[in-house]
Amino acid sequence: MDTGERIQELADQIVALRDAYYRGSPQVADAEYDAIEDELRALISANPELAPDPNPLEQVGGPSVLHAPVRHSRPMLSLEKSTRPEQVAAFFDRFPGQPMAVMPKLDGLSLAVVYEDGRLVRAVTRGDGTTGDDVTFLVRALVDGVPTRIDAPGRVEVRGEAVMLRSTFAAYNAAHPDKPLINPRGAAAGTLRAKDPATVAERRLQLFAFDLHTSEGGAPDDLEQALSALGLAAADMRVCTDAASAQEAIGEIEQSRNSRDYDLDGAVLRLADRVAYGAAGTRSNSPRGALAYKFAAEEKTTVLADVVWDVGKTGKIAPVAHLEPVFVGGTTVTRATLANQEVIRARGIRIGDTVLVRRAGDVIPFVAGVLDESRRTGAEREIVPPTTCPSCGEILTEQGNSRELFCTNASCPAQTTRRLIHWASRAAADIEAVGPVWIERLAESGDLENPSDFYRLTKDRLLEFDRIGETSATRMIESIAASRAVGLRRALIGLAIPMASEGTASRLCRAGFPSLEAVADASEEELVAVDDIGPRVAASLSAHLTRLRPELSRLRAHGVSLDVRSEDLPPVVAAGAPLAGKTVVVTGAIADPRSGEKVPRPAFQRLCEKAGATIASSVSANTDLLITGADVGASKLAKAEKLEVAITDQADIWRQLIDAGIA
């Protein structure tokens, strides 16, 4: 094929893929699509005379008007992309001395929202950039962050990204295992394609604003200030005056990717001054005053090579996807969860399929679905769930709506090994020197069955095994000995009681239970009285701790501490506590004024708790005090001011903490 033909082929592919994507049913992952665009871009730049006409690289979005077409007052464009710090530096050089707002590049779809004399009149999708789809009725019903009234005269146009929050996405999929959404972006696009908002009521979206046009003066030139003055939820912005600090802000956005409640695929830099941004103008399909910095993809496609059914520590038999290695979310992934047989059925996944793998947020890699069934060759195989336990042969039972499979054999060898590995894991007893392979060997030999058996092991016994030297045997025994100090919270985690989370263990400690035996002695009513412990968790704790009584005695007999440790107790409020009785919110970057060193926010919050404060995560009418560190967003301050919450700089609080001998 000659270059001209290849160019035409790529251009046609792009048009077809965009069409599917903007209809809400992508056929490839974004990373694969981007690779096709990159190839076309490179070919055209080497052979400008062969550029196709029309050139899809100079166009935006796709057609797809479902409700009613609306012409945009100004085109809605794409963004110039970068992946390297030099490109960020070159961007700053184009605008000497101009501050840039750096913010997450949210992965949803953009909307233009128009107000006239303070009233919401229209909300329109980007469409092909010139003409979008009128989705006003859906936005009014389903999108948070779009007030129906704002306090501003004339015509105001707000642009922003509508996203489905990860928490909304997860809640929806948990409630509808039979018709799961593949990813939040596609889900958001689907919501705005609905004919009737009632059919998608559980699929709410959130708008984060990133652009503003006002017909009348009055609004501040600074973008974030202008947006928050109107009461709009703005994208999380930080103003930077040079490329180095912008690069740092980009790094922080990438670091924070897992802890945010929305997908983001990069960072956006744009002139912080609205007038300067407008004056910078546009190219064929992107504004000159902005630049996108792309992060590694959190979704990729790969081939599902096999499915293996794995026995967990509570006896749950879960399908694990074995994948052709794929680089996603920053690491190479070869295994991913398929959740349960209902998810497999609902997503129509088969062995041999090209599947979309998602590794986003703090969740383990997940097979989200099959993107393009037309890629099937006919050689794909159905995934057949087992009927008996792969470890012990016990007939499996099914539980719940998603038909999870369980082995209920209490002495199932695979479960025993999993429980022992869990006891030794970091979050529990942390027996670092005895890894999973050794635990498996020791379980097979009959040396280990229950956690208490670790504490009966001797160096001489370990030395009877093949391939173990004096040094490692000693290290293993020392590591086991050190784990005797495990204490109530981590021992409870280590016992892997169904439904009892790490949070449950912390809350029991804070509620004043002195030991694991005391938790076992408590009635279900007493357990439910603890904050955030519901009847189901209480019943599970009661039943399992009763069953584990003999094991608790054995652990004690081997000198293992099951008593609460001081670090798990509620902080002791110091005498003369300066923040006693106050509900506080901490925001911005915190640093110790004595050393200048950064202090992680949770550590600072703990100091405030010792000073008597109750910590809240966001400002509300119940907040007494907002403590501000460095680089605080204008929107947080505006909210505090609106609610008349006192605002104090960290310097004052540090002084009080130091004077009271707390810090």
Ligand SMILES: NC(=O)c1ccc[n+]([C@@H]2O[C@H](COP(=O)([O-])OP(=O)(O)OC[C@H]3O[C@@H](n4cnc5c(N)ncnc54)[C@H](O)[C@@H]3O)[C@@H](O)[C@H]2O)c1
């Ligand atoms: N999988 C596929 O088949 C397929 C097909 C077409 C496009 N795509 C994907 O779509 C994207 C490219 O197209 P594009 O031009 O629509 O988007 P883009 O990546 O060029 O970015 C422009 C868009 O970013 C959004 N955005 C998010 N946060 C923003 C912020 N803070 N400031 C400004 N804008 C912000 C806006 O919606 C804006 O329209 C790529 O990620 C591409 O991989 C995928």
Ligand SMILES: [Zn+2]
């Ligand atoms: Zn079994």
